[in-house]
Amino acid sequence: MFSLLLVIIYIAFISLGLPDSLLGSAWPVMKDSFNVPLSFAGIVSMIISGGTIAASLMSDRVTRKLGTGLVTSISVAMTAMALLGFSLSRSFVVICLFAVPYGLGAGAIDAALNNYVALHYASRHMSWLHSFWGVGASISPYIMSFSLGTKLGWRGGYATVSVIQIVLTIILFATLQKWKNGKMDFGDSGKTSSKPLTITQAVKIKGVPSVLIAFFGYCALETTTGLWASTYLVEYRGVDVETEAIFSSLFNPGITVGRFLNGFIVDRFGDKREIRYGISTLTVGAILVGIPFKSEIFALAGLIVIGLSCANLSVIHATPSNFGRENLQAIIGIQKVSTYVGTTFMPPLFGLIANGVNIGLYPIYLAVLAVLMPTITETLNLSIG
Structure with a gap:
């Protein structure tokens, strides 16, 4: 069953x-x-x-x-x-x-x-x-x-x-x-020992603001990478359209394949170590994209690294152990809000920066978001022990 x-x-x-x-x-x-x-x-x-x-x-x-x-x-x-x-x-x-x-x-x-x-x-x-x-x-x-x-x-x-x-x-x-016949649904029959949390109550839980910022940063990085990679590679790095199309088309499937492969190893490492590995490789990917060498191979490889690294973040699954099973649904709900805010507003924000300053700031923008995540997640680990 x-x-x-x-x-x-x-x-x-x-x-x-x-x-x-x-x-x-x-x-x-x-x-x-x-x-x-x-x-x-x-x-x-x-x-x-x-x-x-x-x-x-x-x-x-x-x-x-x-x-x-x-x-x-x-x-x-x-x-x-x-x-x-x-x-x-x-x-x-x-x-x-x-x-x-x-x-x-x-x-x-x-x-x-x-x-x-x-x-x-x-x-x-x-x-x-x-x-x-x-x-x-x-x-x-x-x-x-x-x-x-x-x-x-x-x-x-x-x-x-x-x-x-x-x-x-x-x-x-x-x-x-x-x-109902399988594992117990926390919402079955509407009876539970605790009441639903308000947004204010959920945000006041120790460590929740940190995880919301981490979610925001991760989703902003993923969507910004996917949306602006082609423009950056072609207009700033001078990569020909055919080569760019091949590598850019690997980004989203790379995340999908990475998540599938990650499923075979994540339980061995645990959520916290997996998150650390994923964020570390994300940062490496952002650096590769921005290395100012004439050869485009580093930038193209960086996109693939970022795509695969996005698969190695188990932040949602760590929520019950971080904040308690009784608070899970409320916190996941506001985590998803952070996700949607990051994906909705941060890619257009970079578009304004690219238009007003320079598309060459793309890897710096990604690197800032990548560095934000380990800072926040380690703060979260310290705050919850």
Whole structure:
């Protein structure tokens, strides 16, 4: 039963990753359908991010009341409805309206499943869980690309992923009992010995501010690296477009493969040592990107090192041991908020810096974020003993 439940959890995380790459893949065509500027993709993205943040902040209370299985099922149903709404929309305003349940569903399932796996399973399963998210995020551009190459168009791409989500919703509702027959769901029946924590109460817990800053820095570094790598390599380092495309395309799959491989070794090292190794290699990767040699091999290798290093951070799985099982859901919820804030605002911030100063500051920006993390995580280790 536990193995079947794990399969369900992994599939649910694939479904979480599926919608994440659709907007970027489809927007060049979508904008023409609605006759809106290219920049309007940012509006949709911000609405989705706002929904994920709101859902993460509510995750403790909602998951305690409904249980992880039901929250997961409802969340996937919401994203399925939102994706179907995207495919049927005839105006940009309607797209924005459907972006709300899109974000709420994604945020709820993300926080709930991270909490459940951190509470009940070994570190390797957390690593593999996020690897399966990468599988979903890697598949969806191909689905959209295929649809754009046929009469289905971008609407067909969204509809296809919606159908996949609908099928998964049916499977999740049909297997709800597995969550109760397997390991105990912290939210089952809504009965627990402790009350949900408010955001203020959670932040006041010793060490929580440190872990939030660490999450912010890590996610900011990962997304900034992925977004600006191509521009930096081509415009500043003079790497030819073909070579750049090959190496940049390895960044996200590198994270996915790294997380999968990391699952086989993380339990041997433990969460704290694994985090230290990951942050150390992240810093090395940022330095390699910035080494001012004429040969581009160091910068290209640095991107791969950063991608693989991002797989070696088990901060979420360490949450129960750091802050207690009873506080897990609340803290994971606000950790996810730090994630979304870092991914939403820090890459555009570097864009402003690159535009106003110089794109050559890219490796320095990454290095500052990389150095921030060991400073904060070691402060966290000292504060909690």
